[in-house]
Structure formats: C-alpha cells, structure tokens
Amino acid sequence: MAVDKIRVLIVDDIAETRENVRKLLQFESDVDVTGTARSGKEGIQLAQELDPDVVLMDINMPDIDGISATEVIREKSPHIQVVILSVQGDPNYMRRAMLAGARDFLTKPPMGDELISAIRRAGEMAHTERAKGSQQRLGAASSVGAPISMSNLAPISKGKIITVYSPKGGTGCTTIAVNLAIALNNEDTRTALVDANLQFGDVAVFVNEQGKNTILELAPRVDELEVEVVEEILVKHEASGIRILAAPQRPEMAEKVSADQFTKVLQFLQRMYAYVVVDTSPILTDVILSTIDISDVIVLVTTQEIPAIKNARLFLDLSQTMGIDKQRIVFAMNRYDKRIAITPERVSENLKHEVTVTLPLDEKVVITAVNRGIPFMLDNKSQPIGRGIFSLAEAVRARLATIETESEAPAARR
Template sequence: MADKKFDKLLAEAQAAYNRKDKRKGDKLVGEILNADFNHLGAWQLLQRVYGGGRPLSEFQRFFTLQYYPDKLYLINKPAQTAERAADAVPPKKASFWRRLFGGRRETPAAKAPDGAPKPTGAPSIEQSPSQFLFSAPPKPRQTGTETAPPNLAPSDLAPSKPDASYPFLPTTSPYSTSGGRIDMPIPGIANGSTKSGKKIHCVVVDDISQTRETVIRTLRFQENIEVDGTAANGVQAVQLVRELKPEVVIMDVNMPDMDGITATSLIKREVPYTQVIILTVQDDVDYIRRAMNAGARDFLAKPPVIEELVAAVERAAEIARREKEKMPVPIDLLSVGTASGKSKGKILTIYSPRGGTGCTTLTCNLAATLRNDDTKVVIVDGNLQYGDVAVFFNVMNKTSILDLAPRVDELDIELVDEVLVTHTSGIRILSPSRPERSELVTGPQFSQILTFLSEHYDYVIVDTAHRLNDVTLAALDKSDMIVLLTSQDIPSIARVRKFLDLVPGLKLDTRRLLVIMNQFDQRIMVDPEKVGHTFNQKIAAVLPLDNAVVINAINRGAPFMLQKDITSRPLGRAFNLASEVVRQRLMELAQAAVQ
C-alpha cells in the first residue's frame, strides 16, 4: 500500500512541476522523503527540477540533503548556498529520527532555549520562499583548517558514529554535525557507466523517425550506452524487447497501433527487469499515474535534455541489472521456446464447439503474428476430414500427417521436414490426408507428433475439428494453452458454456483456457463482459467483425496479418493485441510452473 501511495504522490509532484508549481511539487516530494528517505524516484525528480541540467553524478557530488526542524534543503557545498527542496511534514515519532540519523538528533519536540540564535543558514518559518531562494546566506567563518557552518562551534565538527541500519553513510563534509543539520549523500550512480561496468543496451521507440534519430545521436556519444534497435510503434517495441531483452527502453507515448502505456505494461510483464523511460508532453496527473502503474520508471519532457536523458538511462540500467539479479529464474528459461530446439516450444490448440466461429482464420493469422526470424511456427491441421489450413495459405500438399502417424516411434527431423509444407512467410504446415482416411490417425499418434514438433518449433498451433473426437481430445490434453473461441450468437455462447461444464471431467486445467470473442459486431446487443460472466471466464480479447478483409484474404490464399497495412484497420490492431495476450498468458503459465 505504501508503494501505491508513493506512486500517487510522485505522479502528483511530477504534474505540479510540469505546471511550474514548484511549491506544491516540493511539498509532495517532501512527504515521500519523510516516509522513505531512500526513495529513488523522489531523488530523481528533485535532480531533474533542481539539478540545473547537471547529470545525477555531478548533482550528487555538489549537492547534499540537510534537514532543519521543519524543512528539507538541498545544499550546494562549493558555494555554501541553500535551495529549498521540500516543505516536509515533521515526523511525530522519535524512532524516525533514531532510524534515520542514528540517534544523532533529538526529537522535533526538543527545542532550543529561548533566545538561542537560530542557525543562520536556515531560513525562519516566517521567511517566504522567494526571500529564501534569492537571498544570499551569510558567509561561513573560518576555524583553523576547516570551515564551520554559521553559529556552530568547532567541537560540533566531531564525527558521529554512523547508524548501521541506515544504508547511506555521512560524507566527510564539515556540514555533518551532531547539531541541527545532517549531511547525507544523494543516492545515485557514478558518471560514465553502471556499477557493473558493462554496456547499457537500449531500445528507442517513437513513431517519428526524426525523434528516433535525435535520441540515437544523443546516446551515440556515450561510450557506455549502445542502442540495439528502434521501433515505430508499441507492437514493434514489444516484439523487439522480447528478442533483444535490453536493460532500458526509451518510449514515446502517443503512437499508432499500440500506445506507449499499453506497450510498457506488456514489456514489464514479458521482460520484468527492463526499465521504461517515457518521453511525453503530457502533464496530466491521471495520465502520469497510468504510466507509472503500467511500470514506467522515469519521465522526460520532449525533447529531452542530453544530460537528463543520459542520467535517466544510467539510473534505469542499474535498476534493471539489480532486478535481473534478483529474479529466481533466468528470463531465458521463461521464454516460450527457442528456435534452436534447446527448450520445449509451446502447443496452442484453437477450439470452438460450434462451426463458423473462425477457428481456422484465427489459427492462420495468429501464426502469422507470432512468427518472425527468430521464432519458428508450425500449424497442425487437426481437422483430419475437412481441414482448410492449406487452402488459407494457398499451398498444395503432396504429403500429409498420415506419412508420419505409422512411424511416430521413429520420427526424426529430416523425415518431418519432408512432410511439412513451407509457406513463403516461413510458416510450416502439417496437412491432413483425404477425408476417408482420417480414421487411420489415432489420438496417441497425434499426441506423439505434437510432442516431437514442440521440440523443434517455438509454437505448435493446432486447428481442431468441432467434434470432440480422439484427435481433438489428444490436442486439448497436450496443449500448453487452449484458445476457446466464441462469437456473439446465442448458439455459440450456449455450446461454449456446455464445453466449459465438461472441462473438469476432461481433467483440463482451467488456467490453460483463454477465451476470445471473434466476429464482434457493435450493433448486436451482446456485451463481451456479460458473456464472460456467463462463462465464469474473462474474455481475454475481442476481434471485431471485418468480412471485407477476412473473405478477401481467404480468397487470395494469404492471411491478412501478412499484409503490411493491416494495422491501419481495427481488426489488425486487435489481432496484434490478442497475440500479445497469448504470449503473456504463456509467460505467466511458465513462471507458475517453475515456481
């Protein structure tokens, strides 16, 4: 709950600073630092506002935090000048002071005797912020070889024993005293590289090519930062992060197909340690809060200041590496598979108890969406009588699954490659034989074929018949995920409900079920959310009705998701989101299996 409260305060502070309301922003940041002095996000925000364009390392070197009875201050050590940093809320418990300062300070209730001079370096409560910010503090007096703060005796310079429970030790600055002020280093990262000394790997995402090039040119001069790739929208960004697994993503917000907030959420689910820096011109509190809830690490105004951008990347990279080290399982072991066959691929079965809902359309286009140069996909047409997958891809098959079924105990990759048909997109297809020979393939044979294919392909996608025969049941039982397809018509909803009633008897894990509504028409008064309540299963994705695109693609023999401009249509964007939902559910299932 505390983290959510801090996120809300930080978002409100960011919005206040964007509105040039520094007093409001300072107060909110002060509340965070009073509760959690080591809150990195609060320090980053202070550095951006009061750092004067300095990178965080320089900000750390020349500025330190000092606490007066009722305010926080940033102290510029070389000039001995003070900047107001926050109107802090004074803590009520003395244990706070003991924890924070190791007993070197009395509780706020302990006041100086009447008539005792106030520390000259600290403004009075009555002094206005403008008077404080623009009035020069008195010069410190010299005592021997050290410089003492105003109104402090030389004996006050005696070092205090640091509190072992506090993560940051006091610096050797003469401002570290047992009197009224405490000097603490600002949490930060050394200039030039992360603590690990390794290259920082980044991905830049923006739909405007000029902005991408500007960011790349900015980072190119940093020896410790390397831009591994760029993307023009959120969909490309998620795919690129999945392949490259960078430490940092620099993300625009307003993009076509998929915005930066949605992409950030998907990236954080798929590669949890990757840190996202948002580039935005937005200053709305709710907007910033949404981005933070999605997992964004930092915010920079467009166009970003060079020093701020570099510092933000270095901070994010260090956090990414720390989070990666904390992961109980390497991220590579949670991936859906490898093209090299070193880990088992995932078997997806597309099923609907009612015909005409679009199972084959979903199978072919989902394969087109999931497949790339590093991800091998094979489609198995499990409708052994009247399967149409080959027709949807406009390929002819001289071989079929019947060439493999009698030899399931001696399968090898050379034999399987000879039987599979290859589409120009790189998708492989295992087709059925003639309808009258469909009964020659048994459920156990079909299951063994799927197992073998999963050892050599990242995704094995099975298109099934609507009847629950031995082959369909074998596919459902062998699947890592079952995509259950429904439409808005009442017979389809009723049949899916009946199938869900059978699931316990079939001993299928309901966590492996993913319900998708296809052919959604807004003119029909059937709400997907209410249908989900009927199923007791959330509708994970909704694919809109677009007969013009679908029928044209079928007649041409080319899945519509292979078209370059398909994301300009709602159906294309919905399919991209559906494929990401599939990937995310597979990742969650893999993590749950490991744990």
C-alpha cells in the same frame, strides 16, 4: 604479462542478429569481435583466415548449417571453440551440436552476461588448447577439446502447443489459427501450424498450399521421427515463413491417423518449434481431445450468437471435468460487432470466464483473404482485425508466461 584478448567470430545469416551480438560484446575489454560471417560456408572460410578463439554459430543458415560448419571448423582447427546460438532449445539439436564438437549451446536471444560468460569459458579453453597445440604438434587432433558437460548448457525450453478450438462450427477457428501462427512466427520463435481437423481440414486452402504433403506422411513413422525428415514433410509457406502440417486430402483418410500418432507428432514438433498452433473441428474426436489435453493454451472461440455461447459454456464445463486449469483457456470473441447487445463483458460474467480478446467482424478483409489464399496478417495486418490477432498473440504469450512462472514457483522454493 598482458592477458590475450578473446577473439570472436560471429556466424549468422541475419544481419540484425550479428549486429545485436556485436553490440552486446563491444564493452567487454577482454573480448574482440574479429569478424562476422553470413553463412556456414563463409564462417568456415573466415575461421581459417582469422583463426579466432571462439565462433558464435547460428544453426539455420542458407548454405551450410551451423552444425556441419562446426564439424568442419573443429576438424581443421581443433583449438577453436564453437558456441552454438539456436532459436530452438531442441535436445536433438543440442546432441548433434555436441557430437559436432560444439563447446556450448545457448538459446537465442542470449542474455548479455550468459553470452559473455560462455565466451570467457570457451576463450580460456581455446587459449589452453592453443598453448598445448604449439607444445606438441603431434597427437590425434580430433581428441582435443573437452566434451561439453550438460551443466554448462542453457536450460532447454520446450515449444508450446496452442490449440484453437470452438465447439460451434464456422465461428472462425481456422481464420484465427492461421493468422495467429503468422503473428507468433519470427526469427526467434519459429512456428508450425497443424491441422487437426482430419476429415475436412482446410488450413492448406487458407494459405493456398493444397496438394502437398500431409500428416499421412508422418503418422506411420511416429516412433522414428527425425528433424530432417519432419522438415522435409512440413509445407513451407514462403510468404510468411511458417511451416504447415496439413490434414489428409480426403475425409476417408482421417481414420488412418490415431490419436496416439497425432500427439506424438505434436510432441515432436514441440521440440523443433517455439510454437505449434493447432486448428481443430468442433467435433471432439479422440485426436482433438488428446490434443486439447496436451495443449499449453487453448484459445476458445465464440461469437455473439447464443448457440456459440451455449456451446462455449458446455466446453468450459467439460474442460473442468477433464482437469484443464482455467488459466490454460484464453477466451476469444470473434466476429465482434458492437451494435449487438451481447457484449464480451456480459458473456464473461455469464460464463464466469473472462473474454480476453475480441476480434472485430470484417467480412471484406477476412473473406477476401480466404478466397485469395493470402492470410490477412500478411497484407492487411494494420486493419482492426489484424490488430485483434496481434492482441490475441500477446494474450497467449502473457498466459504462457504466467503458467510458466506459477509452475516454476514450487521449484524455486525448494
């Protein structure tokens, strides 16, 4: 008896993702991609027309999101098995996906063999369900389809908190935080930018999004946050795609947000976004200390000026007392001018902490960007300052990877 091929429908709004998944599957003799859909709506329609065995479903899509689409498809055709592909390994999403009747949950981009074995498992299930269905057309449809077991699921990865801090004012923290967030943000690593300078935060001004929601909308409800509510409150920066949580509009409002509330918000965002970039003020308020404490990486910013370097040294000392591993601090030198004798090498040696990245002085590009409210990573990213931000993003990713492997090492030895 010839083995039935597993017929797959791909639902994703990004053409590139659909193509990549199709390519991953093209050499599997037992898998047949029967169709692709660009939205939840189209997915539902094609699922009915093509009657596939397995639907590979994205979550974030323009009209109907992947979770609602899953629910509809499973209700209409309970034998169809849905495998969710999501950029976020968010346990909340995962739970909702399971409740909607998804069979499996993989984080994007999926590894080839991880995807194929998920499809085979789901395909087998679909074939069994189909056979069962034709035997007994009666029975409650909704009870069909085994629930997914947690062990089937890809491991959940939590987003990373990256805090940009300088113990000296005016060194370029906000400039770096805003542009770094834009550099880190892409389809697979959604990024949120949070302003922890609660008194005089100016992140919203840097991206020309003043006067909208702020942290004040979230702080009172930290114990009952929901993804949909948070998504509503975050400001969408259309030009770059990042999400922004702005500081209160007036300095006297700052005290309405406690350190506990602030860190709870960050930890919630961590479940929704791959990266949460935080801008800070030099003053170590409770909010900023707690933020530093829970950060995966701290970008410490200095310039070539002695007061900035002196303060960086003091902060490095303090971070040791706080028990922050040196690895977590990526040291960056901003406004770097090679005509000045205080070189990154000298500072590295002096402070016994390597300056990993230098960002050149470029008043024309940087100040114009701030005044127009258009970050230079949007329209000037090929300039040296833009390339500097890209290397910073790379350095941060590399550091996160090192920290991760080192923390996994003891577990692997078990």
